Amino acid sequence: MTDITLNHIARIEGHARLDLKIEEGKVKECKLGSTEGSRYFQGLLVGRRWDDAPEITSRICGICSSAHGVASVMALEKAFGVKATEQTIRLRELQTIGERIRSHAAHIYFLALPDYLGYKSAVEMAPEFGNEIKRALRLVKLGNEMVTAVSGRVMHQVATQVGGFGKMPVQKELDDFRKRLIEAKKDIFETAKVVAGLKYPEFKSDTQFFSLHEKDKYAVSYGNIKVGETIFKQENYLDVIKEYHEPYSNCNFVVKEGKTYYVGALARVNNNFSNLSGAAKDFCKEVGFKIPDYNSFKNNIAQGIELIHYWEDTIRILEGFKIKREEPARFKANNGHGIAANEAPRGTLWHEYRVKDGKLTFANVIAPTTQQLRNIQDDIAKYVQMMLDSGKKKEEMPLEIEKLVRSYDPCISCATHFLEINWK
Amino acid sequence: MTKPRVGFYDLTGCQGCLLSVIFNEDEILNIINAVDIKEFRFIMGEKYDGELDICFIEGGVVSNDDMDVVKKLRERSKIVIALGTCACEGNIQAMRKFHDKKDIEPLTYKKNHQNDDIDEARAIDEVIEVEYKIPGCPPDREEIKEFIKQVLIGKKWHDYKDPVCIECKLRENSCLLDKDVICLGPIIKGGCKAVCTTNGLKCYGCRGLTDDANFEEYFKMMKEKGFRMDEVKKIMDTFMARRVEKALKGK
Structure with missing residues (x-):
């Protein structure tokens, strides 16, 4: 019998571990759990004033703070029947896209690439691959500028509020930003080429793709949910997905009708392929990326495709975009119930609140990583079995497992940490 | 070196x-x-x-x-x-x-x-x-x-000690306390360039209490402005619940 324990898997909102039990060449048990300390956000929100929710929930994650902040604001708007203006919707999308650009760039270069190029880290890679690291930092900066221009701060938004903006973004910053975006063309396309050119293992995840979906637009923060061929309204999410808990994890698991599903860039590209920008579609043709593609490792390629899409789409959105001064909406914030989904860089995110007399009586947040966890666990079991069957050396397996986990981009900072490996 | x-x-x-x-x-x-x-x-x-x-x-x-x-x-x-x-x-x-x-x-x-x-x-x-x-x-x-x-370079680092209000005023913001918003600016260490208040968001106190935070005066002022003390306390707890409890002991 061989047991594999990977403590400290690259972080998933922090820390995770994997326990694998192998008997006579068969995977008997595969348990992936979070060992991150609990912070009890949902419980701590109860009793707080409604407008504390975006402030508090953005702290769930430094890497996806915009996705959380925007989802929180949207859920509260639904609770109070506030309709965001067209301009507010576009600006929030820019904030969300900015976060995605910096997140994808950092994941591709700092997390994924060292594995494939045979380095321990981006730091070790830097002397040989200085250009790539600098390109990554330029793209991170570009995303940061976008998030800051709209939300007032690089992380944990301040201007983005229920009903509008506490301070309107400045026209000149958006214009300058568009210019820099145009100048970043080479960086964007080179990055997509880098990930499309890596050699990925042959693998097929037994899964269904889950993401926001709009009829005539690549979904960012609005629309229905598409999973497999089913489309459902955001409000009905708890009829469709179920959270459950395992004692070995500080993080819940989520399934749809008992079956695992995939959230993240690969799911979005698969579900929304027809709404990708022209340049993104051309790129897919050029590198031979066809949907449906169930290879979890290729989430890296999907991130590259999304970079091209957001690059082209944002330049288009910002063309002739003139900010009108808008006062934040006035509304009564007494009682209500609101649910909103948003696409974080690493997948669909849920915020739900109930408010009574201006106080939160219930809060539910389901993060992308929570939804990914079960799919990753199932993928690992399948992939390890494949490796056992093909006679792969056991010393080579941990890196391969890490590559698979990292491809999901479970949380950018999460996935770089190397594993402690105990072989029995 | x-x-x-x-x-x-x-x-x-x-x-x-x-x-x-x-x-x-x-x-x-x-x-x-x-x-x-x-x-x-x-x-x-x-x-x-x-x-x-x-x-x-x-x-x-x-x-x-x-x-x-x-x-x-x-x-x-x-x-x-x-x-x-x-x-x-x-x-x-x-x-x-x-x-x-x-x-x-x-x-x-x-x-x-x-x-x-x-x-x-x-x-x-x-x-x-x-x-x-x-x-x-x-x-x-x-x-x-x-x-x-x-x-x-071997220099000693000095914390920023002044309250958020100083930077907030330098950025020419009008005071949120006058707009019926609970703001912790007067008792919280600045150094943040008052980024929240400048963007129309109250100060929730993420940088911690100033060394010489004058609670008596602050609470008196908040009461005079008509804020409820339990709501002020809740905002203070957001980022520093244990710290606030210690600071308020006996007050």
Whole structure:
């Protein structure tokens, strides 16, 4: 019998571990759990004033703070029947896209690439691959500028509020930003080429793709949910997905009708392929990326495709975009119930609140990583079995497992940490 | 000159502080070259358990595991820096002291959940001694950069001690307290360039209380303006629940 324990898997909102039990060449048990300390956000929100929710929930994650902040604001708007203006919707999308650009760039270069190029880290890679690291930092900066221009701060938004903006973004910053975006063309396309050119293992995840979906637009923060061929309204999410808990994890698991599903860039590209920008579609043709593609490792390629899409789409959105001064909406914030989904860089995110007399009586947040966890666990079991069957050396397996986990981009900072490996 | 041995570590938090280090996009490569980074899990795979000259820690102490890690880091580090509000003040998770655990645990956890929690979530300087604190949620990335520069040339770092109101006034904002918004600006350390209030958001106090915070005057003023004290207290608890309780003892 061989047991594999990977403590400290690259972080998933922090820390995770994997326990694998192998008997006579068969995977008997595969348990992936979070060992991150609990912070009890949902419980701590109860009793707080409604407008504390975006402030508090953005702290769930430094890497996806915009996705959380925007989802929180949207859920509260639904609770109070506030309709965001067209301009507010576009600006929030820019904030969300900015976060995605910096997140994808950092994941591709700092997390994924060292594995494939045979380095321990981006730091070790830097002397040989200085250009790539600098390109990554330029793209991170570009995303940061976008998030800051709209939300007032690089992380944990301040201007983005229920009903509008506490301070309107400045026209000149958006214009300058568009210019820099145009100048970043080479960086964007080179990055997509880098990930499309890596050699990925042959693998097929037994899964269904889950993401926001709009009829005539690549979904960012609005629309229905598409999973497999089913489309459902955001409000009905708890009829469709179920959270459950395992004692070995500080993080819940989520399934749809008992079956695992995939959230993240690969799911979005698969579900929304027809709404990708022209340049993104051309790129897919050029590198031979066809949907449906169930290879979890290729989430890296999907991130590259999304970079091209957001690059082209944002330049288009910002063309002739003139900010009108808008006062934040006035509304009564007494009682209500609101649910909103948003696409974080690493997948669909849920915020739900109930408010009574201006106080939160219930809060539910389901993060992308929570939804990914079960799919990753199932993928690992399948992939390890494949490796056992093909006679792969056991010393080579941990890196391969890490590559698979990292491809999901479970949380950018999460996935770089190397594993402690105990072989029995 | 030998390069100082530096480590970046995280306890329980959101990884936003370590991200803020990296978000010095133009300087991060120079910073990395100027020091000998021994461990920085955000961008490196290496693990290290030797001596450190400078040790940055983000996140708070919520579990026995955190407790163990932070004590060991102290033992092998010459200078420890508490980075960000979890490490400096306890942050959101410190509010759990006001709740019965069974009330805040997700229902799905049930009773079979193996939890490693300590009694209350703490800032790291409640557990170990720290040489410096860089507060903020997130900590200001430029402040981090300046801090590293100063420490590298052997200068002593001085905390920003004035309240948020000073910077807020310098940015010519009109006072939120006059707009019926509870704002903690008068009793909270600035250095944040008043970024929240400038964007129309109240100060929730992420940088911690000023050394000479005058609660009596602040509460008196808040009462006069017609704010409810329980609501003021709730805002104060957001980022520094244990700290506030200690500061208010006997008042």
